[in-house]
Amino acid sequence: PRWAIAWKYPAEEVPTRLLGLTVQVGRTGALTPVAELAPVRLAGTTVTRATLHNGDRLAVLDVHLGDTVIVRKAGEIIPEVVRVLPELRPAAALPARLPAQCPECSTPVVQPMGEAVTRCPNPHCPAVLRGKIEHWASRDALAIDGLGQKLVHQLVARNEVRSPSDLYRLERDTLRTLERMGAKSADNLLAAIARSKQQPWERVLYGLGIRHVGKTVARQLASVFGSWQELAQVESAAIATVPGIGSEIAQAVVAWFTDPQNQGEMQALESLGVAVSGQSFGPRLGPLAGKTFVITGTLPTLTREEAIAQIEGAGGKVTTSVSKKTDFVVVGEAPGSKLTKAQQLGIPLLDEASLRAQLP
Ligand SMILES: [Zn+2]
Incomplete structure (x- = not known):
């Protein structure tokens, strides 16, 4: 019967009182409001704290200090406040809001447009x-x-x-x-x-705490890009061709590895003997093996992603900037300064048709 399929074990929910609000600052600078609760039994444990996730949620729930709140624990997730009971609110209760300054370093906090999360922008917090x-x-x-x-x-x-x-x-x-x-x-x-x-390179990559780079993404990246230097010079579109990695992640990775301060940290780690490189899939095979390409301008039929996928599929590599190590520059419509650089260095130029001719 239908009810047998739809039936799920309900998350346990209980009411308790909100005694106060503390604010935690995480490694990304994100401020998390945490409800300090009158102790209550919930799903077999005594709960005294529950997350309120972020400032937007605080405002949406219209949480006031002293409120009676409903706390829920579902699965492995830490308990959360799901709603408040405004009818039980003490008179003159003050609204609970995030502070305007970081509780750790007093830097004014920021909330980027369109994001629910409020952050401390101080990297030295x-x-x-x-x-x-x-x-x-x-x-x-x-x-x-x-x-x-x-x-x-x-x-x-x-x-x-x-x-x-x-x-x-x-x-x-x-x-x-x-x-x-x-x-x-x-x-x-x-x-x-x-x-x-x-520890292997994939763990180092995960440990750097780059935005959007969790364990799985780190493993994927490490299997394709054998060192941090490779990640620092590759096109974000090339990273986005790795299975399971979207353009948002790719851009975050490129932004991280092209930041001079982060590059300094990677050099320091390397000189101290930390594994900042590993075994990638090894030398790629194919007619373009060992060849490095740079793409500039818009190609007539191939998107940038497609062009990169084709070059890499044939064993080649695509990087962002033209140097003496570049073998070919693929030029489309409205090319940028990369074309000028290529001409100065005398690097062979290809249009889309001549690129296709090299592909298997
Ligand atoms: Zn701070």
Whole structure:
């Protein structure tokens, strides 16, 4: 019968009182309002906190301090506030809103147009730095045993660690000055940090915490792009041809790897012995194997994505900028400065027809 198919185990929902609001700042700078609740039993556990997701949701739910709220736990997700009961609101209750300044660093927060999330824009915000280091050390990333939240908190607060590469510069004497850090724990931690250098490139890529690059995307990228240098010079359209990777992700990856500060960090990691490259699919096969192409202008029939897919399918590589290493520049209508550069360097030019002639 129909009811048997439609029936789902209902998420458990209970009412409780909102005692206060705290705000967490994550590694992306996103501010998450967290409801502090009068303890309540929910799905077999006692719940004292629940997420309110973001500032927009706070406003939509019209949450007031002292409100009676309905809390829900569904599946593995942390409890969330699903609605409030305004009829039970105490008189003169104040609306709960996100602060105008970051609770960690006092920088005025921003909410980009069209986004629900409010962020601290300060890249040096201690909460953001802590979040990045914790992510780097997490089990699915570099898996650094013993580098927990409290330790990261201390290292960031003391300015000892401001980026992942700083971890690999830590010395025993510095660690010994931290709270509850004996000689043995310091040595264990240093050993764990050193071991993490052997983690594969895909984990490093995930650990960098690039927007939209989760574990699966990192694995996909690492299997196609063997090093960070490759990712720093490839066209975003070429990244978008990797299965499962859309143009939004591709653009985020390119933006990250072309940022000079991030490039400095990658160089630092590399010089400290962290695996910033790995085994890609290896030398590509096909008639264009070993050849590097640059595309400029609009081609008559092929879109940029199609052209890249065809070149790569034939074993070639497509990069963004023309250099002495470029073998061919494919020129379409309204070409840019890449054409001028190619002419200066004397690099052979192809139109779409002559490109097609080289394809299998
Ligand atoms: Zn901040």
